[in-house]
Amino acid sequence: MKNTYYYCIAALALLSVSACKSKSQKQGAAMPPTPVNVIEAKKSDALYYDSYQGTVAALNNVELRSQVSGFITDIFFKEGTVVKKGTPLYEIDRxxxxxxxxxxxxxxxxxxxxxxxxxxxxxxxxxxxxxxxxxxxxxxxxxxxxxxxxxxxxxxxxxxxxxxxxxxxATIKAPFTGRIGISQVKLGAQVSAGTTLLNTISSENPVGFDVVINEQDINRFYKLQKSYTDTTFRLQLPDGSNFGESGQIFAIDRGVNDQTGAIKVRVQFPNPSDQLKDGMSGVLKVLNDDSGDRVQIPYKAVTEQMGEFFVFLSKDTIAKQVKVKLGPRIQSNVVIMEGIKPGQKIITEGFQRLRDGGKITLGKPAGASQGQGAGGDKGGAQGK
Known part of the structure; x- marks a missing residue:
């Protein structure tokens, strides 16, 4: 009986030692804090634009046709040049x-x-x-x-x-000052009154840029027609460069297309160097109404999950994941419309393996130079 008692005591001692050893092993296996880099969210001036595809349109564009019949006996101009109003262009047998x-x-x-x-x-x-x-x-x-x-x-x-x-x-003259195109007829060609196309002449300075907008934006453009600044309308050229002149609304079409729910808007731009050509494509940049003093953070700090965007905040030694609403990209930064306030600490590197509530410590994250956020080296989120 006494021996049985000793055996029980020994067994309990072994179990106690085993439990303590297991607990010690678990504590030793706990994940250490994740090294991260943080910055402070700050407000800064943010000018960003909405984009509308469109084409350059001459404010005055005329197809030249003869009003009398006959044979072309003279051509007085050089093709592709600017001709002044009243300049003789063609002569029909007089x-x-x-x-x-x-x-x-x-x-x-x-x-x-x-x-x-x-x-x-x-x-x-x-x-x-x-x-x-x-x-x-x-x-x-x-x-x-x-x-x-x-x-x-x-x-x-x-x-x-x-x-x-x-x-x-019998003498066809330039109806206005503009650039004349390549002649559609040659010397000796027979032309018919009102039908034969001779050439096309277009005004060049200023020019219009035509875009089609949704009917929901009509009131916005009516307001911009009355009140605009030098930064309201910008134009991006086909090669991606920015046109050097600012524009203003020339006209808003009379009505909405009942099939598409869209309406045409023409924005006028000065064209002193004849850089804009009739029919040229481009992108109209319209200053966004939300431009102003906005919170901006590095775009690499943003993560995307199921179409939603998140940022990790540093709360002392804890990482907190918050959902954000993105504005447009501005170089390497992104505008935050909702979710972050100025002064909050944003984790910019080392968050790839973090979870909400995970422990962190300030320091150089391993492989920080390779870490990428939602944008990486690719195009970022678009604004409104």
Missing amino acids: RKYEAAYQQAKANLVSARANLNKAQKDIDRYNMLLKNDAVARQTVDQASATYETAKSQVDVAKAGVESAATDLSY
């Missing part, structure tokens, strides 16, 4: 139009001569009528002849004006 003009003038001279004769006849018959030396019927006929002669003069004048107009149309 001979028959000059002949028609001369004939019309001759007809006018003849009509005026007939009117002069009719005037003298009516004056003479009226004098004879006072002396009762001529029949009333003869006077009436002379009056009718006089009125007919007057109308023939009017017809002849109209003929002269019509012939002069046709003759002027």
Whole structure:
């Protein structure tokens, strides 16, 4: 019995030692704090833009067509150059139009001569009528002849004006100052009135830039039409560079397309160096309404999970994961619209293996140079 008691005591001692050893091993296996780098979230001026694809449009663009028929006898311009308003561009064979003009003038001279004769006849018959030396019927006929002669003069004048107009149309002139394109006809080509395209001329300074916006943005653009600054409208060129001039709204279309729910807006830009060409594509940058003094943090501090974005905050020795709403990327930073306040400590490196509530310590994280956030080396989140 006594031996049994000793055996029980020994067994309990062994169990106690084993439990203490197991507890000691568990404590030794606990994860050490994760070294991290942190920065303080700060507010700074953030100007960012919404993007709209569009095309350059000349404010004045005209297709040149002849108003009379004939053969091209002269071309006076160099293709692709700027021509001034009223400059002769093409000439159509003038001979028959000059002949028609001369004939019309001759007809006018003849009509005026007939009117002069009719005037003298009516004056003479009226004098004879006072002396009762001529029949009333003869006077009436002379009056009718006089009125007919007057109308023939009017017809002849109209003929002269019509012939002069046709003759002027034989020389096609620039309707405004602009750049003319490549000629669609050559010397000796036959053209038909109103149908044959000769060329196209476009104004160049200023120019418009056309974009299509959603009807939900109409009120925003109406406000921008009344109030804008030099930073409100910017233009990005096809090669990715920024156009050096700022724009302003030229016109908002009269109505919304009932099929697409969209409306066209034209923004006007100065074009002193003729850098913008009619039909050129580009991106209109419109200053976002949320621009201003905003919290910004390095984009590499952001992680993405299931389409949502998170940041780790440093709370003494504890990492706390918070959900954030991102604004646009500004170089290596990103604007934080919601979720972070100025002065909070943001973990920028070493958070790759962190969990919410994990222990941290300040220090150089292992492999920090390779760590990447949600953006990495790729494009970042877009703004509104």
